[in-house]
Amino acid sequence: MERREFLAAGGAAIADWGLRIADWSGRTSDAANPQSAIRNPQSRQEPSLSPEVFARRLDRARAELEARRFDCLIATPSTNYEYLTGYNPGRSERLIALIVPLHGAPAVVCPSFEVERIERHGAIADARGWEEQDDPYALVRDTVGRLAPRAGTIALEPSTGYQTSLRLAAALPRWKFVDAAPVTERLRIVKAPEEVALIRRAIEITQGAMTATFAQLAVGMTERDVARLLSHEMQQRGAEGGGLVQFGPSSALPHGGPAAAALERETVVLIDCGCRVGGYESDITRTVWFGDRPADEFHKVFNVVHDAQSAAIELGRPGTPCQDMDRAARKVIAAAGYGSFFTHRLGHGLGMDGHEPPYLVEGNALRLEPGMVFTDEPGIYQLGKFGVRIEDDCVMTEKGVEILSQRASKL
Structure with missing residues (x-):
C-alpha cells in the first residue's frame, strides 16, 4: 500500500x-485557570460552562440593552439563545422564546411538555409553558408585560423567522422592535x-x-x-x-x-x-x-x-x-x-x-x-x-x- x-x-x-x-x-x-469554568465539554445536553458564566453573560446583555436604551431582548432558539442559556432546544413550528428584560430575571416561553427539558438543560430557571390549544404569542405578551411592564423597545434576535417576527409584533403592538444584532455581536465577538x-x-x-x-x-x-x-x-x-x-x-x-x-x-x-x-x-x-x-x-x-x-x-x-x-x-x-x-x-x-x-x-x-x-x-x-x-x-x-x-x- x-x-x-x-x-x-x-x-x-x-x-x-x-x-x-x-x-x-x-x-x-493567561487568565487564571479558565478550565475551572468548563463543566462537561463533550455533553450535547448540558451546558459546557458553569452557571456563573451564564449569569455574567446575562448581566452583560442587560448592560448592552441599557447602553442602547433598549428595554427587552427576545431570542428564539439559535446560537445567540444558546450563548445566553447554555442550551439550544432547536426551532420548530412550536414557539420557544427567551425573554430578557432590562431589569429582573429572564424567562423562557415554551410548549408545556418542553418545560422540564428547558429547565433541566439550560441556565434559565423560569420556563413558562403554553398548551397545544393555546396561542403562544399571548403568553409572550403576558410574560413581557410582567417582566417589563412599561412598553418600550424590544431587541429581536436577528435570525428569528419572518413569520415569528410578524406575530410577535402583532402580539406586542405598543412595543417598538429593533434588530438585536448590535447587542448579540458585541456580547460574542x-x-x-x-x-x-x-x-x-x-x-x-x-x-x-x-x-x-x-x-x-x-x-x-x-x-x-x-x-x-x-x-x-x-x-x-x-x-x-x-x-x-x-x-x-x-x-x-x-x-x-x-x-x-x-x-x-x-x-x-x-x-x-x-x-x-x-x-x-x-x-x-x-x-x-x-x-x-x-x-x-x-x-x-x-x-x-x-x-x-x-x-x-x-x-x-x-x-x-x-x-x-x-x-x-x-x-x-x-x-x-x-x-x-x-x-x-x-x-x-x-x-x-x-x-x-x-x-x-x-x-x-x-x-x-x-x-x-x-x-x-x-x-x-x-x-x-x-x-x-x-x-x-x-x-x-x-x-x-x-x-x-x-x-x-x-x-
Missing part, C-alpha cells in the same frame, strides 16, 4: 506535527478565557484527526473516503466534525468536494475541516503534496500563500482594522503575480459558529481587540490546475496575534 507518499506536507513531517500537538496538553490561557480554552481543545482534536488522516492516504481513495475517515478520527477523539476534502484540480474550488474523485500520485490534497467541543468550533485548512516531490509551481504557490499568512500575523495588533489584515496578505499575493487568484476574504471570526464576526475583509474598519478569535486563511486558486489554502486559528492578545493552531512550515 502506498500510504505515506504525501510527506511533503506543507514542509513539516506529519509525525513532527503530531508531537507538537501533544506538547499542548498542559497549555492554558470578544471571547472570555473559558471560551478560548474550548476552542483550543477543538483545535487540538482537529489537528490530531488531520494528522491521522493524512497518514492513511492511499492511491485509489476517493474524496468521500477521506472525508469519512476524517470524521471517524474526530469521533475517536471525542468530537463531532468533518470537512472538505479536495484532490488535484478540485482544490482550486474554495468550497468544492468531497466527490468520487480517486487519489493519484503526484497531486495536491486540500483538507478544510473542524470540530465542535463544548459548543465551540475549530476551522483549519492544510494543503499537501501527495507524492515523491512537490511540483515546482506548487512549491512556489505554497510559499507565497504562507508568506501572505505571515504578513497578516505580523501586522496584527490591538486596534488594527480588520481590512488592514486582508490588505497585508493580499499585497503579498498580488506582488507575486497571483492577485486575481485570491478570490475570498482573508478570514472570519470563530466561536460558537464556524463563521461569525469579526470578518477580515476589505471595507470592514472594525478594530481588532484582545480576545477576538479569527481565522487567517489566504489562498491561491488556479482553475483547472490546483489551489492552495493555509488556514490557522488565531486570538488577538494585548501583544499581538497568538496562533492557536500549529502552523505548517514553508517548503
